[in-house]
Amino acid sequence: MGKPILLAELFITVSLSLSCCSGDGSRLYFSPSGGRLKDLDGRMQEREVDEGERHANSVSPPSLPELSTDVETEVETVACEMEDAVSTVCGELSSRSRDFSWHDFDSLLDRTISRLEAEETKFAKAMEKLSSVEAVVNETLTRAFEQWQSGRLEQPTAKPCKEGWHLFEGSCYFFSFSEGDWLHGRQECQEMGGDYVKINNTREWNFVASHVTGNAFVGLSDDEEEGTFKWISDGTVYSDWHDSWWHRGQPDNHHGGENCIHFWLIYDKLLWNDTKCTERMRYICEMKASDVEA
Template identity: 35%
Template structure:
């Protein structure tokens, strides 16, 4: 067989776009790649900036929150201290009020007892022949005798020699007798120490001038009409009237 050769000569001028068609796609890919890289770079920058901003904001927020927490804590501490002071004040006020209430209750109790006692006493009267002054009954003896025998007579009547504790009682006793009489005062137990028959010391005194002088064993006291019903000391064996006293 005879081989046939065809000589074809490529003419670039016939297809002028063939070179452009071959390089165009590669150029577009490069531009796209560059744009993508640029976008990624910008995105990375924005992300980094965002992270930094978020960190700064978080730090600022945390710092601000810590400051606010510290302020709140300080305010709470101050409030608690004020509350403790107020509580202490109220506790002291309560204790004082309780003390006053207790005191008033005790006084009220005493007043109630006094009222009941007065009510009871108001219903009582002195026996026949006795004279009442305040809450006591008095009687003047009908005979004279020694201080000791006069006291024994008072005991037989359920009484004792009179004890004078006030100016008012002294005035009553002064008007009760127009004769000198024994009263329940002596220093027989201890020389120079005058006491009433119930053992109580003198809270009221009505001695005459320079009395008691304790001459010749004068250990018992009288109410002396010659001295203006003032008190005078005499020997206990002297014979006088006497005044007895007993409670209503």
């Protein structure tokens, strides 16, 4: 039994530099002196540290998703196939180490070497493809940088808002300090090139609310039909209801004629409420940043 085990150790640790795993996950090798498996974790950890350092010091090329995804997947697949080959031979050696014959070992050795050689060839081809992608990425970035240096590549910039307006996701917002009724507020917004604010989602609602310091009109009203609220800037119906935007029980049309919506600051809570359009308070305007005149 000494020769098969010695040759197994030579095969695992020298010829192919492979390690096998036992049932509990530790790495094993064949010992000619003890005739059993011993732990190889210390030896393999040194190799893993070296591999980690090389990986940390390497510079990954920039990637173009449409070019590199398939090649990277192919490299990973081949690497997994090589690892499967290692696992196969390790499993057979571990389970059959006691009754291994020379014929069994020679056959297993030949099959394993053939499989690993085939996988090595596939891996080399995949790495060549990856190198080609790296070259294309570098060439593309170099050309773009040269165009930018020569002024032929335009850099997108956000168009600024007018003085006193606030930019958010392509729109400019104005929060007045003066007060007036609902119609007065809309007139002021239109004279500045905008209209009452229209709030489309929670992100925008939170942005607007963060700039409001007291009661302020927004562009929502059910003046045309009670209970059907519309955005005055484009006439769309407010149908995507958000209870979290409203004070409890609102809108309630208290005593009738409460057709205009406003931010209402009460008890340290700034939420929506319906009120009479003749009330006087601040107002909030909005315009597209693209509509801002130079």
